[in-house]
Amino acid sequence: MEHFDTLxxxxxxAGLMAAIRASSLGQKVAITEKNHSLGNKxxxxxxxxxxxxxxxxxxxxxxxxxxxxxxFLYSAFSKxxxxxxxxxxxxxxxxxxxxRGKRIFPKEGGSQxxxxxxxxxxxxxxVKIMRSNPVKALKxxxxxxxxxxxxxxxxxxxxxxxxxGGKSYPKTGSTGDGYDFARQAxxxxxxxxPALVPVRTRETWxxxxxxxxxxxxxxxVIADGKNVAERFGEMEFTNFxxxxxxxxxxxxxxxxxxxxDELQFSLDMKPTLxxxxxxxRIKRDIAKHSGHGRFAGLVRSLVxxxxxxxxxxxxxxxxxxxxxxxxxxxxxxxxxxxxDIRMNINGLWGFGNAMVTRGGVNxxxxxxxxxxxxxxxxxxxxxxxxxxxxxxxxxxxQVCWSTGYVAGSIIE
Ligand SMILES: Cc1cc2nc3c(=O)[nH]c(=O)nc-3n(C[C@H](O)[C@H](O)[C@H](O)COP(=O)(O)OP(=O)(O)OC[C@H]3O[C@@H](n4cnc5c(N)ncnc54)[C@H](O)[C@@H]3O)c2cc1C
Numbered sequence: 001m002e003h004f005d006t007l008x009x010x011x012x013x014a015g016l017m018a019a020i021r022a023s024s025l026g027q028k029v030a031i032t033e034k035n036h037s038l039g040n041k042x043x044x045x046x047x048x049x050x051x052x053x054x055x056x057x058x059x060x061x062x063x064x065x066x067x068x069x070x071x072f073l074y075s076a077f078s079k080x081x082x083x084x085x086x087x088x089x090x091x092x093x094x095x096x097x098x099x100r101g102k103r104i105f106p107k108e109g110g111s112q113x114x115x116x117x118x119x120x121x122x123x124x125x126x127v128k129i130m131r132s133n134p135v136k137a138l139k140x141x142x143x144x145x146x147x148x149x150x151x152x153x154x155x156x157x158x159x160x161x162x163x164x165g166g167k168s169y170p171k172t173g174s175t176g177d178g179y180d181f182a183r184q185a186x187x188x189x190x191x192x193x194p195a196l197v198p199v200r201t202r203e204t205w206x207x208x209x210x211x212x213x214x215x216x217x218x219x220x221v222i223a224d225g226k227n228v229a230e231r232f233g234e235m236e237f238t239n240f241x242x243x244x245x246x247x248x249x250x251x252x253x254x255x256x257x258x259x260x261d262e263l264q265f266s267l268d269m270k271p272t273l274x275x276x277x278x279x280x281r282i283k284r285d286i287a288k289h290s291g292h293g294r295f296a297g298l299v300r301s302l303v304x305x306x307x308x309x310x311x312x313x314x315x316x317x318x319x320x321x322x323x324x325x326x327x328x329x330x331x332x333x334x335x336x337x338x339x340d341i342r343m344n345i346n347g348l349w350g351f352g353n354a355m356v357t358r359g360g361v362n363x364x365x366x367x368x369x370x371x372x373x374x375x376x377x378x379x380x381x382x383x384x385x386x387x388x389x390x391x392x393x394x395x396x397x398q399v400c401w402s403t404g405y406v407a408g409s410i411i412e
Contacts, residue, residue, distance in 0.1 A: 001147060004030045004128075006408065007157035009135045009148070009181065011038035012174070013397055014383025015163035016118040017404030022159075023125030025410050030157075031127060032150055033173075034134035039115040040172040041165065045397065046103075050111035052094075053085045053401070054394035055102040066390045066399075067252075073388070073402065075369040080405035082398055092117045103394050135164075135177065138184045143376050145185065159378050161371075161407045163400075166357025166384040168194055178385040179360070185376040188362045190387045194354030195252040196396075198243035201265070202344035208313055209237040212306035218271035219246050221253075221345075223260040229253060232271060237310070242343065249391045251348055252358055258347075267341040269303060278335045286323040286331075293323035302338060314341065356396050360387035371407035382407040 006022040008015045011033035023029040031038070045051065056062045062082060063070040080088075086096060086104060094117050095107040106113045122129065130150070138160070139146045147156040164178030179189045213236045221229040235244035242265065257263050270278055285301060286293060296319045299311050312319050315337055317330045326334075351357070361381050365374050373379040382403040390396050 001154050001156050002030075004028050004155065004157040006030075006159045006161065007032065007148065007155055008161045008163055008408075010034075010162070010164040010178065010383075010385075011129065011131075012163060012165050012383060012400065013039065013042050013118070014165070014385075014400035014404040014407075015161070016122060017401050018161050018163060018380075018382050018408035019127045020118065020121045020125060021405045021408030022410075023122070023127045025408075027410070029125070029127045029408075030130060030155070031122070032130045032133045032135055032148075032155070034132070034177075035173045036132045038119065038129065038131070039111075041169055041174060042115055042397075043111045044169070044172065045111055046105060048110050048112075049105050050114050051103045051105055051392070051394040051397070052089065052096075052114055053082045053104045053398045055086075055098050055104055056082070062395075065393070065395050066388055069363055069388055070390075072363045072366075072368045072386075073399070076371070076402040076406045079369075079409070080402050085398060085401045088401075089114070089117065092121055101393055135181065138181050140185050140376065143186065145376060145378055157378070159380060161380040161382055162361075162385055163382045163404065163407075164385050166360065167192060168197075168351045168354035168357045170351060174384070176357075178381075182361045182381070182385070185373060185379050187365050187373065187375060190359040190362055191255075192357055192359040193255045194348050194351045195358035195389045196248045196355035196392055197251045197353055198238055198349045199241050199247055199251055199254065199265075200346040200349065201241035202346040205310060205313060206237040206241055206343070207239045209307045209310040210239050212237050212304060212310075213244065214267075214269065214304065214307070216271070217246075218268040219250065220266045220268070221250060221257065222262075222264045222266055223257040224262055228257060235267070237307075240349075241346070245392060248355070252389055252391065254345060254348060255358070263345045265343045265345060267343070268339050269341070270338050275332075275335050275339060278338060279331060282331055282334060286326065290324055295319055295321045295323060295326065298323050298334075302334075311337065355392065356389045357384060358389045360385055363387050369406070370409070371403050380407040 005027035006029045008031045011031045137149045162178045165174035167176030231246035233246040371380045383400040
């Protein structure tokens with residue numbers, strides 16, 4: 001049976017970073033990967049452009065993006081945080097640029113450039129990469145992994161790192177196997193939910209505006225009449241509900257509120273305008289087109305073209321009503337619709353469409369400064385398999401770089 005100093009299960013960003021770190025310390029390292037190619041999900045990231053970290057420089061703000069569990073990351077970030085990540089990638093030939101929202105992307109070459117750079121480091125350091133070699137089970141005895149069984153063989157190591165990712169986008173190879181391995185080693189896994197995922201609504205009318213991108217809108221989540229979250233930015237309607245950056249971000253928290261009797265989105269299409277200002281604007285518009293204005297024409301001046309059909313459907317005012325004859329009540333209803341379109345949340349799309357998994361290996365059972373299991377003496381974790389999920393913006397890959405680096409380090 002071949003023996004390694006460090007054996008890494010899973011060749012995604014976390015596994016690759018762990019391998020580079022361990023091999024740079026002189027260890028004999030292997031990655032065993034289920035697929036023939038490594039980093040399949042990394043290649044999809046940022047629509048192929050790979051938003052690999054975020055330039056937010058305030059560590060507390062950075063960490064607040066991960067919610068309650070974020071505090072687990074302080075130690076790993078102090079060793080290999082966002083700044084060091086940028087320096088490291090620059091050092092291995094991935095120059096970067098900063099875009100809106102402090103998102104960091106490779107200047108050229110996108111995800112493929114990032115993956116190539118990581119694979120090059122593995123090659124340089126002599127990491128053995130075993131492709132098409134899925135791990136089937138861990139052989140654990142007395143809180144110690146004796147060896148692992150893969151489809152092709154059995155291997156042993158002084159140290160094992162589980163870096164199998166979550167269970168979102170399973171077609172990339174991340175099918176949640178790591179959770180079973182963690183359980184085999186005595187760990188608990190918190191409830192798993194798809195996150196950064198489109199949301200289904202009970203209403204079917206969003207399909208009337210499917211593909212319509214709305215910019216600079218505000219979405220509020222209302223749970224049993226109470227506002228529980230609010231986001232400002234871009235969203236879109238889909239055939240089954242809503243999606244886009246602010247919806248995907250909010251989706252991470254929806255499981256927390258799903259026990260409510262009534263869970264709704266309120267969409268404000270004109271968040272910077274008060275109802276009074278909007279009313280005055282509509283009245284000005286009506287006066288301007290006096291004698292020939294119709295309600296449909298007024299709507300066209302208020303919402304994006306792809307949204308007009310939906311807006312007319314939701315309004316009680318007849319499409320061809322002359323605007324001169326609109327009552328104050330009809331004007332008020334139009335303003336209300338612009339400021340508060342209600343949708344009932346009917347659940348999340350599944351793991352197949354989710355960018356990340358919320359939930360994972362219970363962080364109470366992992367040492368945050370080493371990523372070492374507290375329950376199994378030669379087991380470590382890195383990446384999305386841990387119970388850490390951030391918003392979009394480079395936060396999820398940062399978890400992989402930081403926890404991968406720390407897991408691959410040697411404890412003195
Ligand atoms: C469409 C999309 C876009 C994204 N864009 C971004 C972005 O721009 N920025 C960002 O920060 N995050 C982004 N993410 C999230 C980010 O890609 C993930 O958080 C990250 O890939 C997780 O890395 P990981 O190494 O933990 O796991 P993964 O990337 O999931 O890699 C795990 C690896 O383990 C292998 N594996 C699984 N089971 C076994 C087994 N039994 N034996 C051997 N190998 C196994 C898998 O085949 C896979 O190669 C995106 C995700 C998606 C789906």
